[in-house]
Amino acid sequence: MKRISGGTVTGNTGATVSAAVLAVFTFGTLVAPPPAVAQNITIQALNPAAGEFPEAVALSADGGTLYSGFFLSGVVQGFRTDTLARTTSVAVPAPLGIARDRNGDMLVATAPWFRDQLTGGSSGVPQDQGVWRVTAAGVANRVAVLPFVGVLPNALATDSVGNIYVADLLGDALYRVDTVGTVSVWAQSSLLAGDPSSDPSSPTAGFPLGGNGVQVRGSTLYVSNTDYGRILAIPINADGSAGAISTYLQSDRLIGLDGFDMDDFGTVYGANIITSELVRADPSGAIITLAGPNDGLSSTTGVAINSTSNPSSLYFSNFSIPVPFLTSVNQPGVGRLSLSPTVVPEAHTLGLSLLGAAYLTGTVILRRRRARRVTAL
Template sequence: MPLFRLTRRPVGLAAASLALTLFSAAPAVSVAPPLSAPHVLAHLDLAAGQMPENIVLEPDGSADVTFISARQIARIGLDGHTTVLATLPAPAVPATPLVGFAAVTGIARADDGTLYVNYATGTDDLTGVWRLTPGGVPERIAALPANGLPNGLTLDRQRGNLYVADSLLGTVWRISLHDGTRTAWATGTELKPNGFIGANGIRKHHGAIWVTNTDNGTILRIPICPDGSAAPIETRATGLAGIDDFGFTGESDDLLAALNSANEVVHLPQGGTPTVVLTGQDGLSNPTSVAVCGDTVYVTSAAFTTMQDPNLLLARYNA
């Protein structure tokens, strides 16, 4: 979830009344190595609430995304066509902390095509992790605290667990896919907000859970111990102001991260320093998440503060 605050308005008005604008006036930089050939695959409908928050990829290259304020899960094909897969039920009175509206945030995909999403409503009956099976209807499989803000979501296929980054409670929740058990898997000051949004983007990678902290501009790594518990939190990167979600480029720890407030995507090589590889000049409009498949990079932009052209952008990754 990016750095923005919205008032409670109908989705048809793009859920927009910004109490805080953190869009920075960084110099324009066109696409840079290791990326090339950026192009916008799909221009989305801001007035319909099509503000993509998170992304996961299908085997055929299409992208499943969450439209945060429309309460929708959608699929964008490689032809740019968008299909709404499901709309989550609306709370009678949304009371989501920080944002005020019912928000569909992180998304993960199992090998059988089942999709999992986080839903934050500020109500006990709806807040939690929801499941959408192919051709089915969404159902909640685990409750999460209504006073929290479940944001990023990742799947550990080996252990059969989901991990949820709670941006307000500074917690990584672990959800068992076997019985829906919820565990506060990792906590600490490194995950807490420092004014607005703490733990945000999250990925399972090489035996660890990686998490961003938006307020602190950090990327954190939390190794998974042999017994499944969380090892001490490690800080792997700093100085990434406004970081949202991210994606690894392959088997190494190289990654691409969306800096929502700076309107940039940065490349962070393992053990190196970040470089800007995409900006608004390339089509970004408040980027929220990144996914990588082979030599193709997908970036969602939600236009929360630009209020122009939410979209899905593709670029080539040159390893």
């Protein structure tokens, strides 16, 4: 929002309002809504015997449908957001990350190579690894092919132009697919890599998990690093290249962070695949746990909020897939967490109080000036 600097502003009534008063007004309008806390939770259990392991979630443009890809069964499944009842399903090979593009279609990151690694199979087709699009009509098409062996396309996001950014969970790179389908390495850094340590105390020892969840907000890309508990920020330069990488958030409580979503105020709603928790982290670094294993969460990986201005529902996925570094205490599923605001923070109340005082002061000044004008006449 627009900030107002020093000086004065004079309206057509002749009343002069100081910059301090305007600063109070600006402060009052810039304060984010009160933090959302969990109220109740609903989970639609899925069938692991049928390969229904949902890694990520995304909402349709109208908010009425939740989409998630079942990694082992090779299906992108829709769910009604009000009841979590199943709707349509579309076959897509080894789907992981999922995101809505600017046209309302679903973009899906696919990883048949990694599926074969987990299952001991060899059915993966190199041309199937990369990015697919699922249209509202239920048609799946390949958008781009990414490297096959050793690459794990785990999450993706789009910018306002239509470029697609894909995180490689096992590597140190972010790929970009431009609007004509050309694939390139957009950013590469050790900051994007997981922890190669063989320390047995590490929850992912021997299986480094680096760049994971991805979001684009304006001209900045945000990506989580699971092993190091970081969210990194990478500017998208005017020419489309990647800017210098910086740390947006970092905390031991974020070690294990997988997918996440962000609101308009920079607050992060994230899923922790290691602790099976949903967390809320504001830009100052304050973190609260919204739900955990006792609420039915299990190896939670995907998050989508229903509004970026004032979220009231958070949708998530329980991956619960049997891999060495995960302890899944509940079965796979997709769920909805209802959110409601807490008590209005004191700073917000103070801002509104000062705004009211400023309004009264301005009114008194205006009345005095009008009174002087009447006397002069």
